[in-house]
Amino acid sequence: MALTLCFLLLLGLCGTTVSEGLPSPTKSPDVLEFELPAMNYETKDSYDAGPIGGLFQMVRVFLHVVQPNPFPEDTLRKILQEKFDISADYEKIISYEIGIIICAVLGLLFIILMPLVGFCFGLCRCCNKCGGEMHQRQKKNGTCLRKYFAVSLLVICILISIGIVYGFVANHHLKTRMERTRNLTDSNFKDLRTLLHGTPAQIDYILGQYTTTKERAFSDLDNIKSLLGSGIHEQLKPKVVPVLEDIKAMAEAIKETKEALLNVNSTLDQLKKSTAQLNTSLSKVKGDLEQSLNDPVCTVPPAAATCNDIRTSLSQLDYNNNLGQLPSLDEHIDRVNNILRTNLSSQVQKGYKSFNDIPEMVQNQTTDLISGIKSTLNSIGSNIGNISKQIPIQDKLSNFMDYINSTETYIHRSLPTLEEYDSYRWLGGLVACCLLTLIVIFFYLGLLCGTFGYDQNATPTRRGCISNTGGVFLMVGVGVSFLFCWILMAIVVVTFVVGGNVEKLVCEPYQNRKLFQVLDTPYLLNENWKFYLSGMVFNKPDINLTFEQVYRDCKENKGIYATLKLENSYNISEHLNIQDYTGNIINDFENMQVNIDNVVLLDEAGRKHLLDFNSSGIDKIDYDAYLAAVNKTPGELNLSLFADNLEAKANDLPQGNLKQSLKSTAETIRTIYHDQVIPLEQSMKYVKARNTAYKTIQELKHNSSGLPARVTNILSSLDSAQDFLIKHVSSVIVQEMKKYGNTIIGYFEHYLQWVKISITEHMAACKPVATALDSAVDVFLCSYITDPVNLFWFGIGKATIFLLPAIIFAVKLAKYYRRMDSEDVYDDVETIPAKNF
Template identity: 55%
Template structure:
């Protein structure tokens, strides 16, 4: 842990050098397309360690330890012990020492009780075994090969067998735990090697990542500078475009309005000209039409009144002629065009206005607005060049700072240390494997010893149950049953012989494993161990905070192990984690104001002059005002429309011709009919050649009148509004263009400076918060404590003593039951009553039937007992 912290500090010293503190969080708003993200690597070492399928077994042992030792981690007590430097040689009669001893005893009460019980087991079991063997040699303690007949013998035998079977099964479960734990111990070295290699690779990746992060930081300055250069090269479109965008909403609508008015003037001129042309055409056509209709009318009347023709004298021709004669009054012109005056005066005034090229004046206004970006580009060439030089100077500063950082030397030293540590680990690995093999072999022997004892018990049960004959007398039991009894006694003998050795191993491993779990693993997992180390004046009496005194040479700074662990776990940078702002000034070489002051100074020289923009000159303005006095609003448009909407003739000539032709067809053949036929044809010709063109002229006149009427509607108001808008826009340009230019120039300069402010803020944030994250160091510490010590060593060790201890403790009831059960399976040398014909039932023996009493030891054919065989 200490070396890891030293490594982090050395690395940060190389990175920061003379840099000052003051890291600022990077701005949430990223200017332009600039977005920075330090390159990070994926680390392969896991943050947590999963025990896999044996996890439930480990949890079971943890629960047992929690029952045995339910007390919380004793921070106060451990603090006092640490402050004494684990020296207990002080006079124990002092009250403080007595209190501390009592606290230790109270905390250790569960472990001490279990340890004492184990020691009693270690001491008493060999003694009991010794005296048991001595007693049996003296035909005591069941040593005589004689089985007393007792009540409920069958039930007792079955109870003993079933109890021993259950105990053996429980012992087998404990032995299985021992085998599993021993296998986990066997794989500890390999898993430790893999975990260590993984941590070494992560640390090496961490070292390789740091130069990449520095290169990335430097490369991002190049990207930032290129972005600024791109904006500076596009100053015409950016700055000029923004100025143009500010002007356009005020100016372009006015120019569009004036353009619409100029278009209206041109349309008015065209309409007046068309109106005059239409009036001329209508007058000429109307006179010609009136003359021709008069001639046709006179021709028809002459034909009807001709005395040489007597066709109209008789009926029904007379009525037809009279009818035709009565309708001739409708045959004539319907127009009174003489009363409509020409509009020559208005046309002359509008033509005078149109002689000025108003469209070109408007286009010039548009061009002046569109030329703003170009003017900005032309006027800022020299300033942009100076700004680029200032940016290059900042680039030189950044490069010089990067070259002044002795990162390669520091990384080389740290990398050498890691490589040496890795080499040392691999050098010592064979020794660890050798010691692990010894432990594994010893654990295997222990498990096999217990397995041998349990096997004897199982074989004894198997042979005893299978070979037992309830009709056989104790002296005539079969070989299989007798072998079962021998197996049981062999198991008892091996139990007495090895149980105390097994219990010694259990007590030792229990005492070590329980304390590692309760004093290291659990408090490390819940951070109580770190809280203990963070206790003020704990590790050194003159230091309030040990870590800050060690790392920062200032023990009064609140720098704690728990805070460092938490920050490193989150991937925070070493600078912020160890609060190195109290030692180093990270912003001295990356000072924002210092590095941007020169840029701001050069950008202050941006001076854009786009005054004297004239949207519409005085000539154009005068013409607009003259259009109002052109007189088009004084024309009597209703009068013109009234005449234009009339029909050229009183009656529709085609209808009249059709009616005349129909009546003519009813007349008898003759000269009158022929003459009227000719007149009908003349009427149709007049309609085709004169009335229709005249109607078209009337329609054109009507369209021109309506156009002029629309143009002249509220003309003064509209023109005044247009002129006022023009004056307002021109005043806006004259009054505000300078302020707009200044404002947009400041915004442009702020954007350029903002790139570098954002970059420098990010650099500070990256160095203080993100760069050189100490997470691999904390992961290595977790791997050493949570992984190797707790998961790979302590958990298998605890499972081992739990399983072996369970099996060893169960040997005590197993021995007692096996000794009692062996009497029911072994072949006895003598028995209470024997009959060579049949065995007397137990109930008869007890009641004294057939003349025998239960106190009689031998029957008629019972041989004299010799010294019975002994265990």
Template identity: 55%
Template sequence: DLIRKVAQQKFGNTQGDYQKPENVVLTLQAIYYEIGFIVSAALGLLFILLLPLVGLCFCMCRCCDNCGGEMHQRQKKNADCQRSCFATFLFVASLIIRQVVGVLCAYAANQHLTNQVRGAKKLVNSNFKDLKIFLNDTPAQIDYLVSQYNTTKDKALSDLNNVGPLLGNRVQEQLGKEVRPALDAVLTMAGAIRETKEALENVSVSVEVLQEGTERLHANLTDAKMHLSNTLNDSACSAAQAASTCNIIRNSLNQLNINANFSGLPGVSSQLAKVNDVLKIDLSSLVQKGYAAFNDTPDLVVNQTRNILSDIKNVLESIGSNITTFTKTLPVQKVLADLTIYLTQSEAYVQDYFPVVEQYDFYRWLGCLILCCMVVLILVFYYLGLLCGTCGYDKHASPTTRGCVSNTGGNFLMAGVGFSFLFSWVLMIVVVLTFVTGGNVEKLVCEPFEDKTLFKVLDTPYLLNQHWKNYLSGILFKNPNINLTFEKVYSDCKENKGIYTSLHLEHLFNINEFLNISMYTEDVALKIEHIQINLSKIILLDEIGKENLLNFSSSGIEGINFAAYLTEINKSVTKVDLLSFANDLEARADQLPKGALENALKGHANNIRMIHNQQVIPLEQAMSTLNQSIRLLKRTSSELMVKVKNVISAVNAAQLLINNNASVVIVQETKKYMDTIVGYFEQYIEWVKESIAMEVAACKPIANVIDTAVDIFLCSYITDSVNTFWFGLGGSSIFLIPAIIFAVKLSKYYRRMDTEDVYDE
């Protein structure tokens, strides 16, 4: 926010502009933000100014035999302790300078930067390769999107070629909700007519069989009763043992008689004749013709839409040509060609100047190495001084009689002190410059780039151009009012979205206008809406069939006296069950004395059984058939006229629907059919839009280039290495101060003195 305010603030040339309250506050805020760098830089400058001055004064002071310059050492009891402490402190300071925060850290940072610069060529080539792939693949991706229109067109053409099964079957299915039940009802009625004929025939035959059978049965029962009566009149029945039994049998003879009388039942020949006349016309065949005509609906649709479908196919072909033509007019190819040329030139420029970069990096590496060598030279003198002084020191020798090795160690220490004064200010100049530069780049570029606040600064209205609210849209579209920001573009590219979405290229060429579905489907929908399908040729049931149904309803079966039939049918054939009568007769014969009477009665019982088996059972079967047929006729005749009229009304309603109201169904189904065809284009358009927005020309390589340039090269390679370098070199420079003090103090114990004092008690 502070950077944005500073960048936005317009400082004039007059002193009054700087004295404005808002400018004063902004200046103080900037100073407060940079206070750490300012204080550190001030301390560094103080170090640069004071250390050479102190060194000069120190040299002049020693030349005057002061500041330890006098070659005289006073002997003390704790001299060994002081010498050991000074040597230890100097060694620790030198060790810190060399290893912990010193020259090794600076050298590692220097070498790391060189290695990264040498390896950057591979990274840069990889980015150029990604950009080339990005530019080369984009036209192929666009061509692929355009080519997929053929898939949509082929699917639409397939549905158009199958208009019969698709549209015709839909129309047939909707009309069939009324047509099929009506035809099914007629077909059911045709079956009822056949069943009625069979039932009437069964009634006629059964009545004839029953009439003839009952006459024969009546005659046979009369004969059996007469013969049995004659047997009972025999003198044997007068005996006391047989009289009661014979009387019982004689009293039961009246039961041997028929019970049902079928001779008075009315005939059904007139009804049968009328039904036979009805069946002369094959109603089922007429219904099947209606089914066949209705099932030909898909073929009628195909035949009647052939010309319109041909026009629709021509429209689809023209749409494909228009899409191809429009894509060729887009500025994409020209823009990509220009970018490819620029990219090739940029790559050639980088390849040409990369050796120059490596050469200058070598000079930088050499300069930094020299700075490290300065520190190493000082450390060498200190270590040699410690080594020679420690090894050559003889505690029994007096200061004036110290050995050559010890004296050399002291001289090395003083040489290190001298070089420290000579080099430390140079080192600190480099430290201050790299600290201020590297620290500010880290704080003002790298960290804001990491959390994307750097882009917010770049997106500040009227910052990069005082006349443009949005700089990026002003550059790309010459329209600074379009809300296109660096942050949004970078974020979209990081998510690998398409460049069309990332750069809001709809302001350059609006793909939505090009892919407006109404542009391409209006003609198709208009053609489909003009489809006219005439189903009046479909005849479900002609007048002959309807008249046939009416003739059946007036066949007279409802006039049959079903009550008379059911009354006789519900009666038994004989008044008594002949089998039971025969069994009872045989049982009573067994009660009689053995003889001719017993045998005669048993013979009559067997005769009655034979009559039952040969005549009664067939009559019962005929009565069962008659019962089923009469009840079937009764059900069929119940409200027959109403049923027939309802069937005819249903057929007429279905026919009316086909002739007059089918257009409503056809319009509805045609609308659904059109929606299906148009839906293919809508799906294609949505897929194209989604692909262009998210997949075509995915701009992740652009974000990678920015990351490579800023995050990797500037921040990771350069800034981190520079910050590590000034940290190591600065630490070494700081620790040179205590090293100077300890070296000066320690050299007094190693160098050979000109004079000495007596031991101080």
């Protein structure tokens, strides 16, 4: 019944179109990510029997020994094709079932012969035959035989006990598993409902993701200024921005040049003022010395030589830093001021603004086009919604849900009856195991009492009560064995034939899928249909749709659409052709026109500004002369040494006015050195002004070097950038527009591809159907019922078969434990062996 249920569930899902499976994450750079809502199922994918699984495997090995023949696919196909008419194939069936038949025949012989043997044995015993005579013959090997019989019976009882344990375990396992059947059924039906109820939600999710995709596209369309416009702007930036930066740097350089020229002029004036008094003092001292050297004493040797030396050294008093001889910078400053009357920086900012307005221009020129694209995207959403309605899902689901409800009601109504029958079966199995247990207990008690109550010195007629009780227990066990062993064997034969065949003909071929291969035989279930399943689903029996493929795909949790090849009924690929939806959008982007020809980086006034600066003559100033003049310091005049030499030479002159005058002048020079030169050298203001002037002049020299070449390069780059904006900007616009359009279209291509994959591969993932079928066949029929039933007959059959040797050894051993009515009488010489009994 459960197998039929799952098969019908599978066919019911075949009639529907889609349902849900595991989530299918789809990841792609810069696009939306979608993931179907996950389904949580309760039923486990596989069944684990636990530690008892080893016993089940042992029974399977035994069945393989008894029935080693492979699964009779051809024979089964022929039987099904002939509507279960086995008259023509009975030889093949017998050949396949020969092992089971032999075992069953042996069991039947056991069932028939054991009561007859027991009846004859009882009659024979009543006639004091077959060991019924209460007289024991004395034998020399009697002790060895007794021990042999006792050990053999003990071993056989242990083997019987193991079989009984197998029976108890199998009987209990079957009962507990039958109690779990209700939970297993509820779990499978709940999973199937989860599968069916989740489908509409997932369809809504798929349709809802179009809204998400559309909103993302609308957001990008509304941000065309920052996406497309900025993209064009970024592509042009490497060509345009460096030129504007150079012009901007040149504007700053012009301002800095003016400041530097003013700074140099101011510093030079300050330096001239600082050295003016020193120049005056030194000129006066030099004049006084020249006047003193005109004294007549200088004409008379040797004073004449000294005077000539002094006259020659007067050049050391000259301090001329040539500051006054340097050309004025006022003319250059005026030229720069004239240039600065036109604000080159503001013109550069206009160029920047014109260039940075490109995104705004793009947005203004594409307003109508964006509205058209939005309308197209809205129509795509309507088409996708219509496709979902064309797939017959909701109606099929409602019908299938009614079928599931009615089937579940039927199963729940039948389960109490099944549980009641199982309780009878459990009770019968328990009685069978208890009968065997009772028999083996009699044997154990007989061995226990007989072994521990046996007295070697007692004669057969004088054996103790305990020993005699042991013998009685053994004979009671034999009697009970004869009474019930044939009933136990009948149970074993029935369960063996049924359980063995179910294991070999259903469970094994189901697990290795050979059973599906038989069902997939062309024209097997319907002589007019090549493939039965495709005939049921599509009424097209030529479509290669097999039970094995459907089960395998469901086991792998594939979607019903791909599993049942529903493209033969409704080809989703044709209705979700990406080009049909994105073609209009592509055409809209290809027809998009954006014009940015009116971008002007620098007007003619700005060009003239640069050319005027280039011709201002800044680069022709003799900066080396300025540097040499500024670099000359008062510290270069060694007035102290000059005064010392002058005084020394004056001492070589004769006494007189000349000598006194020269000494007085030497002292004056020392005074000038200490009062003017040293303070001037130590003046921070003077040092700072001189250093500032030197540094500024160096900067001017550096900045002005190559000025014409720089201006020429800037103008050349400007012309090149402006020409690029005029002639080549269209290719940049086309490139960026294509990239922008691909981004927008990519959202929908990705969405439509995800929809196609979700419907064809992931939606309605039919794993619950395969799980339900596994639950019905592999779990319920095979694991819950067949495995414990096989273990039950294996254990009970093993114990029942071992009753045969147990009966023999028990009868033999009872002679050594029971008290005899008579015994052999011997002479004194020969009575000694009697002590061995």
